[in-house]
Amino acid sequence: DTAVILGPNHTGYGSALALMNEGVWRTPLGDVEVDGATADQIVQETRLVDVDDVAHRFEHSIEVQLPFLQYLYGSEFKFVPVCFQMQDLSSAVEVGKALVEVLANKNAVVIASSDMTHYEPQGNAAAKDLAALKAVEAMDEKRFYSIIETQNVTACGYGPIAAVIAAAKGLGAKEAKLLCYKSSGDVTGDYSSVVGYAAVCFKK
Template sequence: MIRIPAVAGSFYEADPVRLRKQIEWSFLHDLGPKSLPSVPQNKPPQRSNRFFVVPHAGYMYSGPVAAHAYYHLSLEGSPDTVIILGPNHTGLGSYVSIWHKGKWKTPLGEVSVDDEISLELVKLTEIIDIDERAHLYEHSIEVQIPFLQYLFGQNFKIVPIVIMMQTPDVAESLAEGIYKLVSSGKKDIVVLASSDLNNYEPHDKTIEKDNLAIDEIQKLDYKGLFRVVEEKDVTACGYGPIMTVLILAKKLGKKPYVLRHATSGDTSGDKSSVVGYLSVRFGD
């Protein structure tokens, strides 16, 4: 069972050579880390940065911001499994949908789904449905995979989970299941929360609204983030995934480090109607 890319050629380059150059452009951009990553051959005995927030727009807009998260992820070597939590933009599938086996294809090759971790998560949480429909046209998970392949080749597996029901209760259940897997130590697991921040308002207004959400992220207050989204009309699309990693970070004693905050206007130059982007690592 192979998942075919839905946004290659639009959100990122479809040609593998051009795609690698686009990813390198993201790392070297003024808004990016300004340096290409170098993945160590030997992983440290204990991974510090296990959870990340990373944006999911077209690379020409959000790539440099996303590159910060991937740069820090690269410093500690290839994880065994990357759980990617993304919002559901299409309305297809269940409230929480997992693609539980097979491979995902991108212009850089194929990456295997960790069927063992996927099925264990389904059992542990009791809220995840095995449902591929939610993933067929969804970009929030797909756009993360070429970055991972650029760093680690085929030396990792993924667990793709799309969340439609973005509530604190769902985040709590997901976080508890993932926490049990991470704490077991059976595999080296990293979790990516794929989300953009405020959508399609002027740059200054978006920065103002984004900062309300960032304040709650820095406090690891997942219920506070939910209130901000609901009450202050901060149109962050992946607040469910972010809430999940906030809970996980608090459970495992990780601190939030904001790596880069910018908008699409910072890369495109058009600040009349922008989308906010954020990279955060949660580490020691």
């Protein structure tokens, strides 16, 4: 019924942690309505998150997920966009725990939108990314942050990823599985400077 989509703030506009609680987003596949009731519950659960449209105005990280959901579910869902400019570990975990409280009795999915390492040779990028993804598979957000910092993994949405790990654990996930890892080089054929991408799912 509801998708909560967490993404990084690339523009610096708006609040440090910002969601929208009303409106409709339009993609080539049609319109998707914001779930205002769930959004308001998230704001009530954690004071870190503000209602702020400005953060979303020129941000792409959340909207790119909507066509995939529309392909799967048509118009049978609403969503809550949460934009992360503040991505420290404690804030990410607090948002994740707030989602546990809000979504515990809802039919919902939580999605982190992020790419992985940027503009490094394929071998370097894959080594860094797969190390970070092992921490995600272990559902260990602290280890994930340690790898991000010590290995300089330039994933833009590390805060959303950590928040989803915390939410998944709180909602009863027992395992995480890496479904696929690819880079831009797999599409362009240029492996000298790539961006990494991964899909991970959490299962009860």
